Amino acid sequence: MPTRYVALALGIALIAGIVALGMNEPNTNLLATDSSLFGTIEIDGSSTVFPITQAVAEEFRKVHPNVQVPVGVSGTGGGFKRFVVGETHISNASRSIKPIEIAAAAENGVEFIEIAIGFDGLSIITNPVNDFLECLTTDELRAIWEPGSEVNRWSDVRDGLPDSEFRLYGPDTDSGTFDYFTESIIHLEDASRSDYSASADDNVLIRGVSGDKDALGYFGYAFYSSSPDKLKLIAIDSGSGCIYPSPKTINDGTYSPLSRPMFIYVNTAALEREEVVVFLNFYLDNATTLVEEVGYVSLPETMYDDGRVLVASSAGSSN
Amino acid sequence: MEREQPPLGSARVTSAIAASVTRPRFSASTLSTWRRWRDRFFFVLFFASVAIGILGLAALVIDVMTDGLGALDFSFLNSYPSRHAGESGIRAALFGTIWITVGTAAFAIPIGVGTAIFLEEFAPDHWAVRLVQLNISNLAGVPSIIYGILGLALFVQAFALDRSVLAGSLTMTLLVLPIVIIVSQEAIKAVPEEFRDAAFALGANRWQVVKTVVLPQAIPGIMSGIILALSRAVGEAAPMLMISSLVFLTFIPSSPNDRFTVLPVQIFNWVSLPQPGFQAVASAGIIILLAVLLSLNSIAIWIRNRYQTRY
Numbered sequence: 001m002p003t004r005y006v007a008l009a010l011g012i013a014l015i016a017g018i019v020a021l022g023m024n025e026p027n028t029n030l031l032a033t034d035s036s037l038f039g040t041i042e043i044d045g046s047s048t049v050f051p052i053t054q055a056v057a058e059e060f061r062k063v064h065p066n067v068q069v070p071v072g073v074s075g076t077g078g079g080f081k082r083f084v085v086g087e088t089h090i091s092n093a094s095r096s097i098k099p100i101e102i103a104a105a106a107e108n109g110v111e112f113i114e115i116a117i118g119f120d121g122l123s124i125i126t127n128p129v130n131d132f133l134e135c136l137t138t139d140e141l142r143a144i145w146e147p148g149s150e151v152n153r154w155s156d157v158r159d160g161l162p163d164s165e166f167r168l169y170g171p172d173t174d175s176g177t178f179d180y181f182t183e184s185i186i187h188l189e190d191a192s193r194s195d196y197s198a199s200a201d202d203n204v205l206i207r208g209v210s211g212d213k214d215a216l217g218y219f220g221y222a223f224y225s226s227s228p229d230k231l232k233l234i235a236i237d238s239g240s241g242c243i244y245p246s247p248k249t250i251n252d253g254t255y256s257p258l259s260r261p262m263f264i265y266v267n268t269a270a271l272e273r274e275e276v277v278v279f280l281n282f283y284l285d286n287a288t289t290l291v292e293e294v295g296y297v298s299l300p301e302t303m304y305d306d307g308r309v310l311v312a313s314s315a316g317s318s319n
Numbered sequence: 320m321e322r323e324q325p326p327l328g329s330a331r332v333t334s335a336i337a338a339s340v341t342r343p344r345f346s347a348s349t350l351s352t353w354r355r356w357r358d359r360f361f362f363v364l365f366f367a368s369v370a371i372g373i374l375g376l377a378a379l380v381i382d383v384m385t386d387g388l389g390a391l392d393f394s395f396l397n398s399y400p401s402r403h404a405g406e407s408g409i410r411a412a413l414f415g416t417i418w419i420t421v422g423t424a425a426f427a428i429p430i431g432v433g434t435a436i437f438l439e440e441f442a443p444d445h446w447a448v449r450l451v452q453l454n455i456s457n458l459a460g461v462p463s464i465i466y467g468i469l470g471l472a473l474f475v476q477a478f479a480l481d482r483s484v485l486a487g488s489l490t491m492t493l494l495v496l497p498i499v500i501i502v503s504q505e506a507i508k509a510v511p512e513e514f515r516d517a518a519f520a521l522g523a524n525r526w527q528v529v530k531t532v533v534l535p536q537a538i539p540g541i542m543s544g545i546i547l548a549l550s551r552a553v554g555e556a557a558p559m560l561m562i563s564s565l566v567f568l569t570f571i572p573s574s575p576n577d578r579f580t581v582l583p584v585q586i587f588n589w590v591s592l593p594q595p596g597f598q599a600v601a602s603a604g605i606i607i608l609l610a611v612l613l614s615l616n617s618i619a620i621w622i623r624n625r626y627q628t629r630y
Contacts, residue, residue, distance in 0.1 A: 054567045057569060058402060058567075072567075073567075201565070204591060210593065227594060
């Protein structure tokens, strides 16, 4: 039956096409690639650090196409939950690891090293149509966000602001940004009002704030700088005048208290694998460029050197 | 049929018969304006229901096409996702979807068709069998996110399969199994009882009847049902979000133990990105997903029309 043969031929051609497409690894890099490294480096954690590690993973694939580097977004806390039981090899973090997480890692026999990779200025933002709010003091921020806060209208924040209700957007409790904010502004660990729109995904928060004219939210600086036309940055006054977060104020520490370092944590056992060591050195070699490209502030080169030394010594000691 | 004119009965009977005989002949002209108006009203109502569906689909397709066609080219198909919208591609998700679909088919077809054959051909009429049947029908209506949570707890964590192609395929298998079973049962039921009786009369045992008479007749129906069930699996985002989670992948799975992502999850990810370029990329992804779904559905329709037999 001819139609049956035609259908068969089409089917075979389709499958052959898919297989051919599958074999044909796209290679956008003209530099020499190194196909000799194999393996999987499982990464999860902070959504604040994600853009940097994503960029590193994307560039790394162009050089080492056979190393699989999946990068997840579970929040700093969610990432550590997987890291301390040995499920992931590297954890992105927008705060230091907590004692309770260190204890959990020890219990599971997970040893790790901490590598600083950049600075972030945790940014307070509103919708761009907001023309009455330019600056908030840390006390005002605390009054808005502290647990049980009754501040629900702009006029409650400060006399002279419009008498209309605002809506709050912020990271969820798994997020390192949440932990850092509550600690540095409310001065209590993980204490925040809970009646706000919470998401682990900063892009969801950006969409929320950019679509709500009475919005107030906070997240990492790179998420502001990736869509500055949809958001308005609010300056922070911690006693020495209103300061906007910018690469300069984050770097010299004047954007205080919301400037913070970002880290990656590496399972020491994974450092026995060559591809992990190569990946970390690639990370540190390209950190200055990529951290700034995605909108954060890079560290002084000496701190990346410290990271390289730490990787080398930890890899050496575990061998 | 010939109706005999009664000679002369009661006037009532005669007129009733006359009415029943003559009504079709000039019914149109005797329609009251009220009834005609009502006829038109329902025509417009039902036409509008059709139009809403078609217009909705057309609006979606046009909107997606205008946004996405510009981003759609071979390098889009053949590139991995990127932090730059212009370099982003759907390769990882496309191959993830192929892996998941093939994996789901490998589990769901034998288990689903086997269950259907057992329930239709072998199972006795027993309360336990009726309970199983009732449960299968109910499972078909369970929201897909529930299967995602189940798959996460069972396959990813309890069976320690991690967030692998295998865990994803098994989860999708649970999701489509009720559909595969019910569709296969319908196809098996449609095979006339006389065929079975004839085979039994020739001395065939039950398995021989199933193998040589029932299955060959039922397979086209089963096949088109399976393809429709798989196309549901291809379009599902919720359970795959639970299993694969939002993850940035720059590789395609090379074994069932590898991490994966699928088309709907990748599209969901792109749609959530606020940078403008990604909206076009997301639309291009939707075009690919629509193309995959439409071709699967056309194959199902083709099989049904090609091999359908009427008794």
